[in-house]
Structure formats: structure tokens, C-alpha cells
Amino acid sequence: MDRPIGIIDSGFGGLTVAQEIMRQLPKETICYIGDTLRCPYGPRPVDEVRKFTWQMINRLLEENVKMIVIACNTATAVVLEEARSLLSIPVVGVIQPGAISAIQSSNNQHIAVIGTTGTITSNAYATALVAISEQVTVESLACPFFVPLVEQGIIDGEEAERVVEESLKPLKNTDFDTLILGCTHYPLLKPVIESFLPASVTIISSGEETAREVSSLLFHHSINRKSSVEPEHQFFTTGVAESFKHFASKWLAIDTKNVASISLGSSLVFPTMNRQ
Structure with a gap:
């Protein structure tokens, strides 16, 4: 067609x-x-x-x-x-495909989700993940400053690093092994996000x-x-x-x-x- x-x-x-x-x-x-x-x-x-x-x-x-x-x-x-x-x-x-991929990738069934305030407040990812596996533990974190960065074309450099590091601080002491980029803008910041995570964490982009x-x-x-x-x-x-x-x-x-x-x-x- x-x-x-x-x-x-x-x-x-x-x-x-x-x-x-x-x-x-x-x-x-x-x-x-x-x-x-x-x-x-x-x-x-x-x-x-x-x-x-x-x-x-x-x-x-x-x-x-x-x-x-x-x-x-x-x-x-x-x-x-x-x-x-x-x-x-x-x-x-884009939510269900990302959730399925995260469940398949996770070894300890501890998954973190970062997204916009609207996406995180909706609980859509947590709901989708639990529907696939009741054993999953979900850490949800809103990162409202990421989209404005990307829309301005700021996807690397000192400002991007500062905003990403500050935004991800609440996840610092959790043992998730998989991170869902719960916004389609976020893959453009993936190298910066990756630099502030343990090397063992798998990053899932739903694209x-x-x-x-x-x-x-x-x-x-x-x-x-x-x-x-x-x-x-x-x-x-x-x-x-x-x-x-x-x-x-x-x-x-x-x-x-x-x-x-x-x-x-x-x-x-x-x-x-x-x-x-």
C-alpha cells in the first residue's frame, strides 16, 4: 500500500x-x-x-x-x-515496546524509567512493566529539563552534563540494571546519560x-x-x-x-x- x-x-x-x-x-x-x-x-x-x-x-x-x-x-x-x-x-x-524490551534485558528485574513529568505522573510505564512481570521493581523519575535542552540543540557539553547529573541524582543509590529513556527526546542525550550511570546498566530506547x-x-x-x-x-x-x-x-x-x-x-x- x-x-x-x-x-x-x-x-x-x-x-x-x-x-x-x-x-x-x-x-x-x-x-x-x-x-x-x-x-x-x-x-x-x-x-x-x-x-x-x-x-x-x-x-x-x-x-x-x-x-x-x-x-x-x-x-x-x-x-x-x-x-x-x-x-x-x-x-x-512507544510505551509498550519499550517496556517489553526492558523486561527482556533486565537480569534483576529492577528497572528505572526517566521521562517527562506528564509521562511519569501517568504511571504508564510502571503499569506496562507490572502487567508484563509482577516481580519487577520500578523506579520512576521525572527529568523535566531534558526536553528543553534537546529542543535548543544542547545535547552535549558542560550545560548538558550539569543538567543530566543533577537530574539523575535521585537514582544514585538504587541497584537498577536497566534504564528506560521514557521520552523520545532523551536518546539524543544518551551519551551524556550513560556517562553518569554504572557501565553495567542497559539503556533502553523505544525507537x-x-x-x-x-x-x-x-x-x-x-x-x-x-x-x-x-x-x-x-x-x-x-x-x-x-x-x-x-x-x-x-x-x-x-x-x-x-x-x-x-x-x-x-x-x-x-x-x-x-x-x-
């Missing part, structure tokens, strides 16, 4: 998921929306996150996408189940596992793209297109020649039911 896979995020972070989907599924076309103007979503009230997420979903439906990936952990926690119940196309979140789930669903529903023509990806941002293009090309080496600025303020707020 020669229709795009839609991906939404509060900003640049979801590009880490898009990058992995492109790597694993090179024939597929991506249509991405990053709501950089209203990022971050983590501190926002649930109703506001729901409103903004549905605005992005409905905008993607106008692009005739065949699947939607909610590549924002906060939005996944708030909207995923509702979107799955109301839409007739597959909808994938790879999410891409595997996308692949599985595409083939299960027989909607995988079969064309041998090179896919042309489309990127939309509510911020400045040139800034988006610069970030994607510099930090993720993604070719974003088709980038456009859009406004979601006048888009539909409420769910569009059973759209094909």
Missing part, C-alpha cells in the same frame, strides 16, 4: 523513532508532524495534551496515512487507547522496538509498501521549517528536504471517527 506512515511528536524527539523506522523499513514513506511551537507536552494538563495530539492526528488523516505512530510518550499515555478505539487504521505507541512493532503490523494487515520507487518523506513543524531541517540533518542525519511549517490552531480538536 503506497500510503505514508504518520508519526507525531511534541517536537524533534520523535525523529529518533522516525529514523529507526526508516532504517528498518527503507521502502516506507514517512509523514511526520512535530509540534515544536507548543513543546514540551510533559508539563501540560492532560486535556491540553489530548487536544494537541488529536489536532496532529487529524492533520495526518488529511494526508491519508495508513498507520499512526504516537512517538511522544506523554501523548501515548494520554491518547493511545482512545485513538485505537476510534480509528480504523493501526495506531502504535528500535517501536519500529519492529510497526513492521509487524504492516505485514499483518498487508499494508506494507511494495513499490521500488524511492520514498519521499514529508515533514511538518509548527515551528520554523529551517530550524527543524537544520536539527534533523545535523543531529540525526535525516534528509528532510520536504519540510513545511503548519498551523494546528484551527485544526479539528475532537476525534475523527473511523477514518480510512
Whole structure:
């Protein structure tokens, strides 16, 4: 099926998921929306996150996408189940794939999760982890300063190191052996985060596992793209297109020649039911 896979995020972070989907599924076309103007979503009230997420979903439906990936952990926690119940196309979140991967990687079943305030408050990861294994111990920690760092392009250097070290202090005396990066912005800070953790800790980024789930669903529903023509990806941002293009090309080496600025303020707020 020669229709795009839609991906939404509060900003640049979801590009880490898009990058992995492109790597694993090179024939597929991506249509991405990053709501950089209203990022971050983590501190926002649930109703506001729901409103903004549905605005992005409905905008993607106008692009005739065949699947939607909610590549924002906060939005996944708030909207995923509702979107799955109301839409007739597959909808994938980033929390469950990350939780499954963490359980598989952990030897002592002691797992730490770092994320935005919204994601941590929702308890979505803890719930997903316990649903897989009742023996798991979960340490949850909000790191609200990470997303603003990434959105400013500060992913290394003294400032990034200072913020990461200070944010991770509450985890210092715990014996977790696996850390979930519970926000798609956080993989861009992975080298810095890694430097403040014991070498024995496995870091889980949900991008790879999410891409595997996308692949599985595409083939299960027989909607995988079969064309041998090179896919042309489309990127939309509510911020400045040139800034988006610069970030994607510099930090993720993604070719974003088709980038456009859009406004979601006048888009539909409420769910569009059973759209094909």
C-alpha cells in the first residue's frame, strides 16, 4: 500500500523513532508532524495534551496515512487507547515496546524509567512493566529539563552534563540494571546519560522496538509498501521549517528536504471517527 506512515511528536524527539523506522523499513514513506511551537507536552494538563495530539492526528488523516505512530510518550499515555478505539487504521505507541524490551534485558528485574513529568505522573510505564512481570521493581523519575535542552540543540557539553547529573541524582543509590529513556527526546542525550550511570546498566530506547512493532503490523494487515520507487518523506513543524531541517540533518542525519511549517490552531480538536 503506497500510503505514508504518520508519526507525531511534541517536537524533534520523535525523529529518533522516525529514523529507526526508516532504517528498518527503507521502502516506507514517512509523514511526520512535530509540534515544536507548543513543546514540551510533559508539563501540560492532560486535556491540553489530548487536544494537541488529536489536532496532529487529524492533520495526518488529511494526508491519508495508513498507520499512526504516537512517538511522544506523554501523548501515548494520554491518547493511545482512545485513538485505537476510534480509528480504523493501526495506531502504535512507544510505551509498550519499550517496556517489553526492558523486561527482556533486565537480569534483576529492577528497572528505572526517566521521562517527562506528564509521562511519569501517568504511571504508564510502571503499569506496562507490572502487567508484563509482577516481580519487577520500578523506579520512576521525572527529568523535566531534558526536553528543553534537546529542543535548543544542547545535547552535549558542560550545560548538558550539569543538567543530566543533577537530574539523575535521585537514582544514585538504587541497584537498577536497566534504564528506560521514557521520552523520545532523551536518546539524543544518551551519551551524556550513560556517562553518569554504572557501565553495567542497559539503556533502553523505544525507537528500535517501536519500529519492529510497526513492521509487524504492516505485514499483518498487508499494508506494507511494495513499490521500488524511492520514498519521499514529508515533514511538518509548527515551528520554523529551517530550524527543524537544520536539527534533523545535523543531529540525526535525516534528509528532510520536504519540510513545511503548519498551523494546528484551527485544526479539528475532537476525534475523527473511523477514518480510512
